[in-house]
Structures are given as structure tokens and as C-alpha cells.
Amino acid sequence: MEAMVLAVKAVGLRVGYLDSEENVLWAVREASFEVSEGEIFCLVGESGCGKSTVGNAIAGILPPHAVTEGELHIFDRPVIQGGRMNYNGVRGRIVSYVPQNPGTGLNPYYTVEDQFYYVLNSLYGLGRRKAVEVSRNYLSLVGLDPDRVLDYYPHELSGGMQQRAAIALALSTGARVVVADEPTSSIDANLRLQLIKLLLDLRDSQRISLFLITHDIMSAGKICDTIAVMYAGRLLEVGRGSEVVTEPLHQYTRMLVDAAPTLGFKKALRSIPGEPPRPGVVVEGCAFRPRCPWAFEKCVEAPPRVGVFGREVECWRYVG
Amino acid sequence: MSVGSKVAIKLERVTAGYLTAARGWRSLRRRLEVVLNNVSLEVYNGERVVIIGESGSGKSTLLRVVLGLLKPLRGRVVVLGKEVYSLPWSERVRVLRAVGYVPQDPYKALNPSLKIRYSLMEPLEALGIGDPEGRMARVLRLVQLSEEVMNYYPTDLSGGMRQRVLIARAVIHDPEILVLDEPTSALDVSIQAQIINLINDLYEKLNLTVLVVTHDLGVAQYLADRAVILYKGEIVEEGFFEDVLHSPRNNYTKLLIKSYRASI
Structure with a gap:
């Protein structure tokens, strides 16, 4: 077996945002995880749990009022160390980002060719001809016909084509890690299947690492090597994709799976009672305690991270 | 509830469409883009019908036609026994009063500068219905929101709560038909389950006829007695949901079900 190269490594990463009164609202309270090269890593959680903030931290697009603690390494380069951030040589070149909505991620005034040219020119100083050459390669890699697509404006492409173009654009910089925010939400089943196949192909042929952010735990289970379930800024469960979905350990993961519909098997849909804590509200102990049916007196203390069957869970029920 | 006849x-x-610029946006010549082509559909009283289609298939246009917002080029639209588009406007409003509508995106559909109280009151004022306080209290109880919500602005609410407010607004004037456009596509999976259960709950409590548009077969499964598959503006398959799911006849339907199974 070849040696595992770590693409992304986070140790006790904390990211917060300063509000108008200089208070820090911590969006990510504690995240430690590793993504190896060629791995598909999925971060799953409800909206407002901090998953996009982790994605932005890896992609190097945190806003100026963000505050960081802990460490984040990308291919052994420390990009976040305590309060310092340094993405020089990493942002765009090693890590790139596919935005949530490809329609808004592409500049409506530029043709596809121009989009590639400006990205490649600003990163590597490529000339027009060289940039077109590179973009042709990547467009055909994602299954678009370069002769047709290069002259199009984004609005002339269909939703699926826009998404492919955005992925090609992200890959064209030679990035080794691609962060994709909700790549499959709000697209139709046919397109979603094509996109998933494309991502799996790219992983196999290019050995890129994919960091996917999604709220759909069922489709995450289909494609991911590793799933991390995030709640209120903490990772509650990290494990192999298929296992997390079929045999969830943490009660929150179980409830997420129960809430998702499966076609052809009409189980009662059980929604998760209550709402996740609002940003800035700190729940003592286990953050999921107020919504957890299995909470007991121990849960008022912060649960430790324990290893169970090769997975990591933050829950008192697995301690001792 | 039993499905009536x-x-x-x-x-x-029904054939419906829009006028678009013929070539280039500056052109003065307009070209007709037909979105719905010769669609015939019957929804019975007390039935839950889901229209399934991918984006661009014309499913939102179909809702516009039903809601009296887009006059079809050809064909008849009959809502509760009245032909909608041949009525004068004042009469049309009276017929469409029996229809409640939940628009697609809960993040865009509420006026951000109005408190929830005034958003809820709008249909009552427009239709001249009295006792707003009592009605508001009742619908908020129905959608399981506390009455405090009335004094909030939309930005204070989460996506799931906004969707509940929109559903409350759609049923505040006691409609007979509830029309929902992609009720869960903007929401998290955990909230999605709450909304699906809520819609089914209201369907039983209020004796509604429910017409839902969605692209998600998993959601459709829970909301549909009958499914209508729309593809490129035409109905390609129609039948009880379970029948369509287990023995689809149309090739497009087969592909849709196969790719849904493979991706989730």
C-alpha cells in the first residue's frame, strides 16, 4: 500500500467572526480531522452548523473579520496557526473552491474562455493562447465540448453545464484539493448522478482530494470515503461513509438518517425536534443535549471524543 | 379522508408560454416560447397530486396557470367548476380565493420590512375577511408556531419557521385547495421532514386538495396519492405514485427513478 499523504489536517481548529461590538461568535468551536490525498471527505450538517466556515477556511476565503485558533495544514503547510493565516502559494494553486450556486459563481459578463483566462493569468501569468489550451483540457475532462462552450456566456449554459464549467475552472489551476459547497443540492436527479460520477472519475484519474459540504447525509453516504457530522461547530461523529449512514453511532446522526426519505421504502419520517442553537449561544456540555432523547445527567459536561469500531464519536454513551 | 369524485x-x-426576445435582448421582435404543450390534468377533491419534473419542464408554469396568473394560449382551466380565464377579474378573484399558494423560496417570499403579523394579514385585507387576530392565532397553532412569531421580522426566523409562516399564510383564508411550489427544496433534510409531516397533517385536518410541484422523488413519495411526470412541457406519465414508482412505463420516468436511486 502506498504511503498516505495528508492533504488537509486540522487540529483543534476554531473559527469565529467578530460582530459589531468586537465580540467573537464562534462558528467552528472545535474541529479536528484529516483528509488524505485522493479521498472524498464529506462534511454533513444542518444550516448554521459551521460547515461552510470550515470549507472557507480550507479554501482560504475567510472574510477579514474572521478570528482563528488552532491549526490547519494543507500538504504540510501551516495555513492557519493560532491567529495567523497565510495562504500564499496555497489559495487557488493547491486548494480551489466551487461555490454553492454555479450560476452566481461565474461572472455573467465574461465568456467561459475569459473566465479561464483571467484566473490563469492572475495566478500564473499565462497568455491568452496558453490559457485556452489549458481550459480545453479541463473542459473536456468534465465532459463539455470546448469548441462550443468557450464562446458562451454563463447564462447560455444550462445549470448542469454551469456546474461543470465551475468545476473545470476550479481544477484548471492544478489544484490538489477541491472544496465544493453543496454541489448537488437543488439539481435534478439525472444531473446529480452525472455530477457524482464525474467527481468519482476525477478522484480516480487525477488523485485530487475532494472536500464536499452538504446537508444531505444519504447522498453523502453514497459517494464519500469519510463522513464528518457537524453540529453547532463541533464534529460529533467521523467515520467511513457507508458505515456512518447504515449504522449511525451518535444519536444526531441517527436522527438525520431517519429524517431523510428513501425511495420505495415509506418509513415514517421523523423530524428532529427543536432547532439548532443560534450562533453565539453556548450550550454547556454536549451541544445536542437539548434535542437528544437519550440525554442523561452526564451530558451537562462536554463529552470526550472516543474511538468506537474505527470511528470517532463525541458522546458520553460510548465512554467506559 | 376519502377522495371525492x-x-x-x-x-x-392547455398550451401556455411566454414571449421572449427573438434574437439578442435588444431585439424588438418577440418569439413565443411554448412551455406547456397540450397538457390535460384532473385533480379530484380531497386528493394529493404531485407534479414531478426537472427544472425547465414547465412545472412552475403549470402552477401559474392554475393560480390564474398566466392566461394559457389554448385550452380551458376549470377551478372548482368555474372556468377561470373567461370570468371577469372580480369574479376570478372570488374563485381563486379558494386556493392557497405557498411560493418556492421561503427566503425570498416574505417581505423583509414587514413583521410577520402584517405578512399574515395581507390575504385577509385583500379578500376583506374579518377577525384577523383570531384567524392568525388559529393558523399559527395549526403550523405549530408560537404567537410571539407575529412580532418578529422574517430575518429573525430560520428557514423552517419561514416556511411554516408561508404555509400559515396560505391557509389563513380557509382555502379548499393548497398549492405548493417546491416546499422543501430550500430546506435542510431534518426540517424537510417537519414540513412534509405538517403538510400531510393540514391535508387531513382542513380537508384540503393538495397540488405540489417538486423535483425530488423522495419528497413526492410522502406527499403524493397520484403522481404526474412532466417532461419538456408534456405529461409523459400519470398514475398512482406507487404504480409509477414500481412499474414505470415511460423511458424518461424509468431514467428518473434509476438515477434517483443511484444518487441517494
């Missing part, structure tokens, strides 16, 4: 909504060979 009375037809609540009836579309007869």
Missing part, C-alpha cells in the same frame, strides 16, 4: 382542478389541452 368532484373535480377540483381541471386543465383541458
